[in-house]
Amino acid sequence: MTGLVIVGHGTRSAAGVDQFAALVERVRRRGDIADVEGGFIELSRPPLTDAVGALVARGHRALVALPLVLTAAGHGKGDIPAAMGREQQRHPGLTYRYGRPLGPHPLLHTALEERIDAALADADRAGTFVALIGRGSTDPDANAEVAKVARLLWEGRGYAGVEPGFISLAQPSVPQVLDRLRRLGARRIVVAPYFLFAGVLPDRIVAQSAEFAAAHPDLDVRVAEVIGDCAALADLVLERHAEALGGDIRMNCDTCAYRVSMPGFADKVGRPQRPHDHPDDPVGHHHHHGHDHDHEHDGSVAVVGGGPGPDDLITVRAQALLDAADVVVVDRLAPQGLLAGLRPDVLVIDAAKVPRGPSMAQDAINAALVSHARAGRRVVRLKGGDPYVFGRGHEEVLACRAAGVPVTVVPGVSSALAAPALAGVPVTHRGVAHDVTVVSGHLPPGHPDSLVDWAALARARGTVVLLMAVDTIAKIAAVLIEHGRAPETPVLAVQDAGLPGQRSVSVRLDEIGAVAAREGIGPPAVFVLGPVAAFATTGPSA
Ligand code: SAH
Numbered sequence: 001m002t003g004l005v006i007v008g009h010g011t012r013s014a015a016g017v018d019q020f021a022a023l024v025e026r027v028r029r030r031g032d033i034a035d036v037e038g039g040f041i042e043l044s045r046p047p048l049t050d051a052v053g054a055l056v057a058r059g060h061r062a063l064v065a066l067p068l069v070l071t072a073a074g075h076g077k078g079d080i081p082a083a084m085g086r087e088q089q090r091h092p093g094l095t096y097r098y099g100r101p102l103g104p105h106p107l108l109h110t111a112l113e114e115r116i117d118a119a120l121a122d123a124d125r126a127g128t129f130v131a132l133i134g135r136g137s138t139d140p141d142a143n144a145e146v147a148k149v150a151r152l153l154w155e156g157r158g159y160a161g162v163e164p165g166f167i168s169l170a171q172p173s174v175p176q177v178l179d180r181l182r183r184l185g186a187r188r189i190v191v192a193p194y195f196l197f198a199g200v201l202p203d204r205i206v207a208q209s210a211e212f213a214a215a216h217p218d219l220d221v222r223v224a225e226v227i228g229d230c231a232a233l234a235d236l237v238l239e240r241h242a243e244a245l246g247g248d249i250r251m252n253c254d255t256c257a258y259r260v261s262m263p264g265f266a267d268k269v270g271r272p273q274r275p276h277d278h279p280d281d282p283v284g285h286h287h288h289h290g291h292d293h294d295h296e297h298d299g300s301v302a303v304v305g306g307g308p309g310p311d312d313l314i315t316v317r318a319q320a321l322l323d324a325a326d327v328v329v330v331d332r333l334a335p336q337g338l339l340a341g342l343r344p345d346v347l348v349i350d351a352a353k354v355p356r357g358p359s360m361a362q363d364a365i366n367a368a369l370v371s372h373a374r375a376g377r378r379v380v381r382l383k384g385g386d387p388y389v390f391g392r393g394h395e396e397v398l399a400c401r402a403a404g405v406p407v408t409v410v411p412g413v414s415s416a417l418a419a420p421a422l423a424g425v426p427v428t429h430r431g432v433a434h435d436v437t438v439v440s441g442h443l444p445p446g447h448p449d450s451l452v453d454w455a456a457l458a459r460a461r462g463t464v465v466l467l468m469a470v471d472t473i474a475k476i477a478a479v480l481i482e483h484g485r486a487p488e489t490p491v492l493a494v495q496d497a498g499l500p501g502q503r504s505v506s507v508r509l510d511e512i513g514a515v516a517a518r519e520g521i522g523p524p525a526v527f528v529l530g531p532v533a534a535f536a537t538t539g540p541s542a
Contacts, residue, residue, distance in 0.1 A: 003035040003060035004241055005051050007080050008068045010043030015198035017044045022229040027237050041083045052087045064244045066099040073142035076101045099244040100251045104149050107232045112153055112192055115224040119190045125158040129186040131177045133205050134194045136166030140262055141255045143170045146194055167201045174208040188220040195226040202226050259324045261300030266406035269300055270321030299373035301400045303393045305386040305412015308419060309498040311337040318410045326377035333384030333524055366399035373405040386414040390440050390467055416465045419497035419526040423504040425536050427463045433532045435462035441469025445479040458483030463530040470523050474513025481510060490533035495525040506536045
């Protein structure tokens with residue numbers, strides 16, 4: 001048995017709450033759906049949790065949740081799914097199918113037309129411009145939808161023109177769009193709020209329209225009612241409910257800023273936004289084109305830290321980007337287990353095997369990132385640990401920028417800090433070590449290209465974490481002792497941290513070279529040097 005929960009955002013307007021409640025009651029009275037509740041995610045009563053609680057109390061374990069929003073913006077894409085997620089935690093076993101936003105839909109356009117007609121009374125459409133005012137969003141896709149509805153409203157209805165505007169967050173504002181219409185020669189304008197119910201923002205549309213009208217007495221400015229509780233809206237709710245039940249949600253996500261990079265919005269791509277439900281999609285959400293489908297403009301690169309090795313030490317943001325990726329260029333040290341979770345059609349490129357041709361390996365990788373992004377693909381450059389800790393991540397970022405490809409960086413859990421932690425060693429501890437230095441051991445002391453001041457490290461008292469030092473550890477230990485570090489300084493070697501084969505060896509600084517060789521410590525391994533390393537065997541209380 002499936003129950004329907006209609007989810008509103010909530011409003012400070014009592015009239016808006018009443019209209020919402022009236023619509024829920026209207027849908028209930030239709031009798032098409034066995035059990036219907038309505039709730040708000042904020043500001044108004046009843047809260048969503050009461051609505052879901054009531055349905056669960058009546059035995060429902062599978063719900064349809066319908067976001068009562070006109071456009072697919074943050075509330076519908078993120079806030080309401082997040083609120084439903086909290087309900088699922090509250091009620092273990094609860095499942096739900098998520099409906100898509102109400103608009104755009106011909107029923108809404110007809111309802112808008114009726115509201116505009118009511119405002120026009122008997123005045124003629126041909127002499128009337130319409131300003132369709134949406135809520136406005138930081139999501140360009142949602143704003144574009146209002147523009148689309150404006151156009152659809154214009155088509156075939158005989159108005160002199162319809163222009164979109166926004167009451168918050170986006171432009172043109174109400175006075176701007178009214179001024180635009182005035183300059184186009186409008187004598188009569190109907191301001192039509194693209195809003196479901198009364199609220200603070202629709203009130204603001206009325207106030208700003210009145211202000212503009214007062215300043216332009218030659219203009220006839222009228223404001224239409226919001227869509228409001230009506231039969232058409234109930235019809236639409238029932239249609240969206242049927243779609244969700246049937247698994248037939250045809251939401252257009254081709255220009256969703258959370259999945260494709262758009263100028264000025266590249267930082268939204270892959271943000272931890274609950275993905276909306278796409279039952280027609282093999283992985284249930286958000287994917288409409290394969291990597292061999294070329295796009296000219298929406299490609300992007302994300303340089304992503306995958307954490308030290310285990311699949312679940314990646315960040316939520318990085319995982320979301322992987323879920324949305326068309327191409328993944330992966331390092332050997334990146335968590336390989338994550339590749340198994342990619343959609344089958346994702347192109348996985350092993351960075352170690354990128355064809356090099358005459359250029360250097362890094363140049364070849366940079367070129368691959370740029371060319372896939374330019375072909376319109378969402379590229380994830382998956383690296384081990386953190387991309388900026390000995391990861392050459394910034395070289396790739398600079399290469400993308402130089403090529404004009406949108407690029408973002410997602411920090412990761414670095415092995416420099418994670419490997420000691422996973423072996424029981426804190427890199428700092430009150431009263432024991434107040435500094436930690438992360439050092440590359442790639443070049444041995446004395447190498448002409450070395451930038452490390454080994455003598456200074458020998459004088460320091462705190463923690464030194466050495467990466468890429470398996471081959472150089474004996475030489476490094478000798479140089480540190482030579483410059484004054486105590487030979488008995490504890491050292492911990494951690495190999496394959498976080499992986500099934502993790503092992504660690506605890507010794508003195510003057511023995512680490514010989515012991516590491518004898519024990520066969522091999523890459524990837526970090527060496528933690530300093531008083532904290534003793535915690536590996538003795539624990540902090542000893
Ligand atoms: N960007 C990475 C480091 C790249 S350099 C990060 O932030 O972790 C590669 C070095 O990282 C290896 O030589 C080794 O010193 C260390 N390393 C990476 N993964 C490791 C692991 N699972 N266990 C131990 N050391 C690791």
